[in-house]
Amino acid sequence: MTLRRAFGTLLAVCTLILAAPGAAMAYEGDDEGVAVSDTNPAPGQPFQVIVNAGEGSDEATLTITPPDGVPAGSITIDGVQTTSLTKATTAAGTAEFTVILGVEAYYTLVGLDEAGNRVGESVVVVGDAVAGVGGDDIDENGLGLPDTGAGQSSLLIGGAGALLLVGGGATLLYSRRRNQTT
Numbered sequence: 001m002t003l004r005r006a007f008g009t010l011l012a013v014c015t016l017i018l019a020a021p022g023a024a025m026a027y028e029g030d031d032e033g034v035a036v037s038d039t040n041p042a043p044g045q046p047f048q049v050i051v052n053a054g055e056g057s058d059e060a061t062l063t064i065t066p067p068d069g070v071p072a073g074s075i076t077i078d079g080v081q082t083t084s085l086t087k088a089t090t091a092a093g094t095a096e097f098t099v100i101l102g103v104e105a106y107y108t109l110v111g112l113d114e115a116g117n118r119v120g121e122s123v124v125v126v127g128d129a130v131a132g133v134g135g136d137d138i139d140e141n142g143l144g145l146p147d148t149g150a151g152q153s154s155l156l157i158g159g160a161g162a163l164l165l166v167g168g169g170a171t172l173l174y175s176r177r178r179n180q181t182t
Helices: 002-025 153-181
Strands: 033-036 047-052 059-065 075-077 084-088 094-101 106-113 118-125
Touching: 002 153, 033 106, 047 059, 047 106, 047 118, 059 075, 059 094, 084 094
Parallel strands: 033 118
Antiparallel strands: 033 047, 047 094, 059 084, 059 106, 075 094, 106 118
16 A cells, blocks of 8 residues: 555656646736837848836836947937937837847847836847857857746756656566565
8 A cells, every 4th residue: 555655646746847847838927028020120120119018107118238349329219329218108008119220230128117127128130140249048150049947947857757757667566576476
């Protein structure tokens, strides 16, 4: 009876380990954030950015951070040569900005509410951005993956859970065979 109880406990623990990433991925987050109409525009091509600062927020700010070596003067927000601009929001708490980025590179766009709290972020790749310009996860071709926060941890957790199941099953099989031969 203790062997069945041990196996049941092992099975319950493995189920919890394997179910945890699924619960985390089901989280949808807030409606607030930054929405970009084109995440890969050509240099000088205008695109729209919507900052959702949330209901009750009267202003929203868009701040664009160029990578090292890219002049701030190559950034235009709503016809103004600037890296940051604040606008009044709609009743829903959104503000729309027209952005023009003149140099091929990776740019980080950050949305702020009226209190200066970050509400969202997006990365825009202008043209065929060169390698070495932009985020930390850029490969030799100038391409990268978005930072999802998952990394390799979900793969490691899944592998550990599979090892626990296989190990538990092998232990159960060995124990039963040993009991049958004695």
